[in-house]
Amino acid sequence: MSPLLKACMACQVALVACAACGKDMRAPLQARRMTASEIAQRPALGAIAGTSGLAGIRTLVLAGDPTHPGTYAIELLVPAHTRIAAHEHRDDRTAVVVSGTWHFGYGRTADDTGSKSLGPGSFYTEPANMPHFARTEGEPVAVIITGNGPTDTRYETQPQASAASSGSQP
Secondary structure (H helix, E strand, C coil), X not given: CCHHHHHHXXXXXXXXXXXXXXXXXXXXXXXXXXXXXXXXXCCXXXXXXXXXXXXXXXXXXXXXXXXXXXXXXXXXXXXXXXXXXXXXXXXXXXXXXXXXXXXXXXXXXCCHHHEEEECCCCEEEECCCCCEEEECCCCCEEEEEEEEECCCXXXXXXXXXXXXXXXXXX
C-alpha cells in the first residue's frame, strides 16, 4: 500500500474516531478531492496554528482550518537537518509519515536516544497536552497530521528562528 493511500486511510480513521468519541464537529468537513499534483500546487504556508513555527518548514492545509473548531488535515514538509524542540498541542492528533525518515519522540526534552525512526507509511499519535519532539537527518520529511481544531503549539523552551540547523537543538 502506498504511503499516500495510508495517509488517506489515517485521515479517515481520525474522522471516524472523532465521531465515535463524540468530539465536537461543529465545522462540517467539506467534500474535497485532490490529486498529488493538485496538492503540490497548493500554497505552502509557514508557521500556522499547530505547526512548529520554525522558518523553513512548509505547511499545506489539506482540509478544514486548524484555527477553527472541526476536523483538519495538514501536511508538514520538513527540510533535512531540522530539529523541532519539545512542544505540545491542545488537541489530540494522529499522523502518518509520507516520505523520508522522521525521528519522533515523547517527553519534555528533545533527547535523540528517546526518539524512534519512522519511515514512509509509519503512524504515530500526538495526545493532547503531551510534549513531543522530532528531527530529520539527511533527507526532507513529509508528514500528514489530522486533528480536531482549534489547535495550537506550546514549546517547553523557545525554538530557534530557523528550521535548518547545524545539528544544535533549539
